[in-house]
Amino acid sequence: MNFSVEYLIRFQHCDPAGIVFYPRYYEMLNQVVEDWFAEGLDWSWADMARQRSEGVPLVTARCDFLESSQIGDRVTFTLDLTHIGRKSFSLTITGTCGDSTRLRAEMVLVYVHTTDKMRAIPLPGELRARMQPYLKQ
Amino acid sequence: MNFSVEYLIRFQHCDPAGIVFYPRYYEMLNQVVEDWFAEGLDWSWADMARQRSEGVPLVTARCDFLESSQIGDRVTFTLDLTHIGRKSFSLTITGTCGDSTRLRAEMVLVYVHTTDKMRAIPLPGELRARMQPYLKQ
Amino acid sequence: MNFSVEYLIRFQHCDPAGIVFYPRYYEMLNQVVEDWFAEGLDWSWADMARQRSEGVPLVTARCDFLESSQIGDRVTFTLDLTHIGRKSFSLTITGTCGDSTRLRAEMVLVYVHTTDKMRAIPLPGELRARMQPYLKQ
Amino acid sequence: MNFSVEYLIRFQHCDPAGIVFYPRYYEMLNQVVEDWFAEGLDWSWADMARQRSEGVPLVTARCDFLESSQIGDRVTFTLDLTHIGRKSFSLTITGTCGDSTRLRAEMVLVYVHTTDKMRAIPLPGELRARMQPYLKQ
Numbered sequence: 093m094n095f096s097v098e099y100l101i102r103f104q105h106c107d108p109a110g111i112v113f114y115p116r117y118y119e120m121l122n123q124v125v126e127d128w129f130a131e132g133l134d135w136s137w138a139d140m141a142r143q144r145s146e147g148v149p150l151v152t153a154r155c156d157f158l159e160s161s162q163i164g165d166r167v168t169f170t171l172d173l174t175h176i177g178r179k180s181f182s183l184t185i186t187g188t189c190g191d192s193t194r195l196r197a198e199m200v201l202v203y204v205h206t207t208d209k210m211r212a213i214p215l216p217g218e219l220r221a222r223m224q225p226y227l228k229q
Numbered sequence: 230m231n232f233s234v235e236y237l238i239r240f241q242h243c244d245p246a247g248i249v250f251y252p253r254y255y256e257m258l259n260q261v262v263e264d265w266f267a268e269g270l271d272w273s274w275a276d277m278a279r280q281r282s283e284g285v286p287l288v289t290a291r292c293d294f295l296e297s298s299q300i301g302d303r304v305t306f307t308l309d310l311t312h313i314g315r316k317s318f319s320l321t322i323t324g325t326c327g328d329s330t331r332l333r334a335e336m337v338l339v340y341v342h343t344t345d346k347m348r349a350i351p352l353p354g355e356l357r358a359r360m361q362p363y364l365k366q
Numbered sequence: 367m368n369f370s371v372e373y374l375i376r377f378q379h380c381d382p383a384g385i386v387f388y389p390r391y392y393e394m395l396n397q398v399v400e401d402w403f404a405e406g407l408d409w410s411w412a413d414m415a416r417q418r419s420e421g422v423p424l425v426t427a428r429c430d431f432l433e434s435s436q437i438g439d440r441v442t443f444t445l446d447l448t449h450i451g452r453k454s455f456s457l458t459i460t461g462t463c464g465d466s467t468r469l470r471a472e473m474v475l476v477y478v479h480t481t482d483k484m485r486a487i488p489l490p491g492e493l494r495a496r497m498q499p500y501l502k503q
Numbered sequence: 504m505n506f507s508v509e510y511l512i513r514f515q516h517c518d519p520a521g522i523v524f525y526p527r528y529y530e531m532l533n534q535v536v537e538d539w540f541a542e543g544l545d546w547s548w549a550d551m552a553r554q555r556s557e558g559v560p561l562v563t564a565r566c567d568f569l570e571s572s573q574i575g576d577r578v579t580f581t582l583d584l585t586h587i588g589r590k591s592f593s594l595t596i597t598g599t600c601g602d603s604t605r606l607r608a609e610m611v612l613v614y615v616h617t618t619d620k621m622r623a624i625p626l627p628g629e630l631r632a633r634m635q636p637y638l639k640q
Binding site for chain 3: 522525526529530558562563566617621
């Protein structure tokens with residue numbers, strides 16, 4: 093299983109050269125993970141933040157920007173879960189528009205308690221179980 | 230030679246967990262390069278964009294987020310130029326606050342003509358010459 | 367006729383106090399107008415920007431923030447067109463979540479040619495005609 | 504007394520038309536107030552947020568965008584305090600670049616306790632005293 097979502101490239105994402113300003117791509121990558129948690133894992137960030145005081149900050153990201161995107165493009169982001177660790181997990185997210193691959197990101201996120209100095213804690217068992225089907229063989 | 234600049238972590242950079250939201254870090258990384266061009270290389274992005282129709286989009290970035298930053302922190306970003314290619318260049322940017330290293334990024338940027346489909350072009354000789362002293366041995 | 371669209375309040379919209387950071391609301395207001403142009407008027411900003419070199423910058427905005435929004439809220443934005451001038455038009459946008467009105471904005475936007483120093487120009491007749499049904503009596 | 508601060512218009516503030524995207528102006532307006540609190544009132548938002556669980560969300564803003572700003576412009580923002588209420592205060596912020604007035608904003612902010620449902624509370628006496636000299640006659 094993987095998870096896909098399509099975002100419209102909007103005016104607000106684009107820079108004076110008319111292409112997506114790359115920090116906006118990172119906002120989209122964050123949004124893909126947020127949507128996967130809500131829709132794919134039924135583990136909303138609203139509940140995670142407000143009821144559990146937990147979160148999943150980014151530890152490492154490597155991103156290759158292969159072709160540029162412009163206002164009006166519809167970019168499909170596909171998320172693959174590549175590793176589930178004890179306190180962290182790894183993802184690959186690819187953004188495509190038609191035949192064109194726009195970007196490819198590899199990210200490691202860690203599960204933390206937000207009110208205890210962002211200390212890493214083990215992934216809750218229930219969350220881990222819901223992630224399992226997405227783990228790429 | 231290297232280039233350093235200090236930014237204040239502001240309210241607007243922080244997320245509900247009270248730490249810098251990572252897309253804001255990428256805005257800061259972009260800003261470090263912009264400041265280096267303006268102050269270190271005397272090659273302002275205003276002139277580059279408006280008079281030359283040129284720009285330096287990001288091709289690849291790898292970033293490790295080592296410790297979190299909070300509102301009120303003053304983070305010093307230090308830029309090292311690690312490679313000058315024919316049409317691209319590579320940077321390492323490290324963000325520190327006191328003894329704490331907050332992030333380390335490796336980035337490759339390419340020199341392009343913005344009105345010709347973002348086509349990569351050779352770095353102008355004058356710009357290359359100004360970059361030279363920053364090249365890390 | 368009016369135009370409505372629902373946006374999810376996301377992690378990236380919220381500040382350290384856990385509520386929407388108001389510049390993010392202005393991004394949403396901009397997005398409502400962009401969606402209205404695309405879906406309500408069939409006048410996409412992609413074509414307007416790239417093929418016509420035209421745009422609709424904001425001239426005046428008054429916004430009242432009545433109740434705060436949090437991550438996970440779904441806010442419905444309703445747009446009413448209150449005036450069509452020769453070169454500008456006026457909107458009211460209201461954001462609600464259930465019974466709670468979150469914000470109410472009155473905005474004036476002007477139609478401009480972007481490559482000629484943002485000079486205001488008359489609204490194209492075709493666009494004016496498509497706006498007409500949305501004009502509030 | 505009033506408070507002034509100059510910001511450089513950066514690449515990241517500008518839209519595909521090459522001018523400041525207005526939500527970025529609202530980020531700057533927020534930053535002006537943040538800088539005034541830190542430098543003019545010695546009441547940092549870091550302490551206010553983290554030690555006091557207090558904040559100053561925006562209640563109402565009216566902003567007129569008079570002339571556009573481009574990358575490389577240096578805009579001076581001047582803040583005048585026009586009213587101090589029991590739980591709120593009113594500001595006018597004007598942004599100028601040379602002889603050109605870029606924007607003028609009137610804002611009302613309220614003092615709140617952030618962990619108690621953003622409930623408005625009286626301005627602390629010490630803060631009120633520090634604001635007093637800035638009150639426009």
